[in-house]
Amino acid sequence: MTDSLARRCLAGDPRAVARLISLLEDGDRDAYGVLAALKERAGMAQIIGITGPPGAGKSTLTDKMIAEFRARGLTVGVIAVDPSSPFSGGAILGDRLRMQGHATDPGVFIRSLASRGRLGGLSKATAFATRALEAAGYDIVIVETVGVGQSEIDIVKVADTVVLIAVPGLGDDIQAIKAGIMEIGDVFVVNKADRDGADRVVREIRAMLETQAMLQKGRAVAAGPDTLAARNAEILHHGLADMRAETPQPDGERVDLPPVIKTVAETGEGVPELCAEILSRFAADKASGALDERRHKAIVAQLKDLVGWQVAEYFAERERDGRVEALARAVQHRTLDIYSAARELFSALVKGEEP
Amino acid sequence: MERKIRVIVAKPGLDGHDRGAKVIARALRDAGMEVIYTGLRQTPEQIVQAALQEDADVVAMSILSGAHNHLFPRVVELLKEKGAEDILVFGGGVIPEEDIPFLKSKGIAEVFGPGTPTSATVEFIKAHVKRG
Numbered sequence: 083m084t085d086s087l088a089r090r091c092l093a094g095d096p097r098a099v100a101r102l103i104s105l106l107e108d109g110d111r112d113a114y115g116v117l118a119a120l121k122e123r124a125g126m127a128q129i130i131g132i133t134g135p136p137g138a139g140k141s142t143l144t145d146k147m148i149a150e151f152r153a154r155g156l157t158v159g160v161i162a163v164d165p166s167s168p169f170s171g172g173a174i175l176g177d178r179l180r181m182q183g184h185a186t187d188p189g190v191f192i193r194s195l196a197s198r199g200r201l202g203g204l205s206k207a208t209a210f211a212t213r214a215l216e217a218a219g220y221d222i223v224i225v226e227t228v229g230v231g232q233s234e235i236d237i238v239k240v241a242d243t244v245v246l247i248a249v250p251g252l253g254d255d256i257q258a259i260k261a262g263i264m265e266i267g268d269v270f271v272v273n274k275a276d277r278d279g280a281d282r283v284v285r286e287i288r289a290m291l292e293t294q295a296m297l298q299k300g301r302a303v304a305a306g307p308d309t310l311a312a313r314n315a316e317i318l319h320h321g322l323a324d325m326r327a328e329t330p331q332p333d334g335e336r337v338d339l340p341p342v343i344k345t346v347a348e349t350g351e352g353v354p355e356l357c358a359e360i361l362s363r364f365a366a367d368k369a370s371g372a373l374d375e376r377r378h379k380a381i382v383a384q385l386k387d388l389v390g391w392q393v394a395e396y397f398a399e400r401e402r403d404g405r406v407e408a409l410a411r412a413v414q415h416r417t418l419d420i421y422s423a424a425r426e427l428f429s430a431l432v433k434g435e436e437p
Numbered sequence: 438m439e440r441k442i443r444v445i446v447a448k449p450g451l452d453g454h455d456r457g458a459k460v461i462a463r464a465l466r467d468a469g470m471e472v473i474y475t476g477l478r479q480t481p482e483q484i485v486q487a488a489l490q491e492d493a494d495v496v497a498m499s500i501l502s503g504a505h506n507h508l509f510p511r512v513v514e515l516l517k518e519k520g521a522e523d524i525l526v527f528g529g530g531v532i533p534e535e536d537i538p539f540l541k542s543k544g545i546a547e548v549f550g551p552g553t554p555t556s557a558t559v560e561f562i563k564a565h566v567k568r569g
Binding site: 096097099100101103104107108166167169170171172173174175176178179182185186191192193194196198 | 440467480490
């Protein structure tokens with residue numbers, strides 16, 4: 083099954099791609115084998131992340147972006163994530179509704195995923211699903227996150243270019259300087275730009291970006307001529323923001339700020355400019371080596387997730403077979419301390435034992 | 438991990454009444470299924486493409502315009518053409534009793550009229566979904 087599914091995916095058969103994504107969602111071991119067979123095509127597509135609060139217009143904007151990329155002769159895969167119910171485990175996946183106009187275009191493939199308990203704005207299988215679409219030959223893969231709040235930033239681990247969508251009316255300029263979501267945008271969009279207050283949001287985001295660039299430059303200068311040291315200081319200081327892989331600019335050089343683009347997704351206004359910006363940034367990042375650096379960091383972050391999930395899975399198995407229960411009782415009865423209990427479980431995992 | 442049942446809920450044809458479809462979508466969500474809602478005025482071609490790309494187990498359609506005898510069988514036919522006859526197809530809405538045997542002969546697994554408890558739909562899917 084593995085071979086033929088891989089072959090059909092490489093040939094761009096939509097049913098095979100659809101089935102592979104389902105198997106990946108279900109954590110099927112054979113599906114990982116298929117993915118391994120597709121690895122030659124990894125990194126061929128540009129992965130674009132679309133994120134922003136609920137109701138910001140992510141799906142509508144994605145719909146218009148698909149049309150623009152198609153007009154440029156590019157094929158487009160879309161992964162749209164919506165939340166699962168924490169109660170029933172079910173979900174209503176409604177992003178596709180806004181994109182159904184592209185349903186019968188063979189150059190477009192749209193797949194909805196439920197978050198299935200993940201809280202970072204994506205589902206566990208999202209990164210795998212992008213690999214499947216890439217292998218099927220789509221030039222562009224758009225990943226639309228669930229409607230996010232302030233700290234769902236898993237999209238940086240998946241996307242080459244993160245488009246952060248803001249809308250007027252959600253808050254004042256202090257919202258723009260908080261940590262988290264505002265730090266991950268490569269391109270900023272102010273959607274619903276025909277509404278009051280849009281220009282103010284643009285100004286606030288610009289001010290936030292300028293301050294950020296100034297602070298980064300300051301740190302680079304303070305760290306002296308050793309740019310590696312400056313870079314490390316940056317990573318220590320910013321944590322996840324380092325995923326953005328921009329290098330501090332030498333003193334005196336113009337700092338390239340992320341663009342802030344006004345759109346009206348409903349009418350498509352601003353979408354050609356947005357798509358042009360996304361494509362040209364990708365090309366520039368590719369040429370400068372920034373894309374390589376960014377993807378390297380993304381792989382490290384994904385590896386960390388995968389190993390973490392395997393540990394969690396192992397723990398769940400040991401809960402089912404009563405091992406965890408026994409250790410917990412021992413700790414409770416003071417015959418064992420909790421750190422030793424943890425070490426016992428972990429060393430069994432490392433040795434691959436089934437205690 | 439347990440396999441989730443994935444259902445396309447679609448409104449083929451030209452009527453703009455999607456309340457029933459939304460109620461069904463919610464009931465299926467609450468029963469733990471993943472519902473892909475495709476919205477109003479869908480052509481059979483759009484519904485079928487969505488079902489294939491979404492790797493759906495079920496296509497549930499609601500229609501109130503009277504065009505069911507044409508649109509429902511067309512969806513089944515297109516699915517067959519794509520080799521996806523394993524997808525369970527059923528319908529609901531305002532559909533006269535006398536049309537139901539014809540629809541069933543065309544591969545519509547069941548037809549649910551107004552007043553059907555949502556639990557009946559949930560049970561029907563669980564009992565008839567072809568891959569689990």
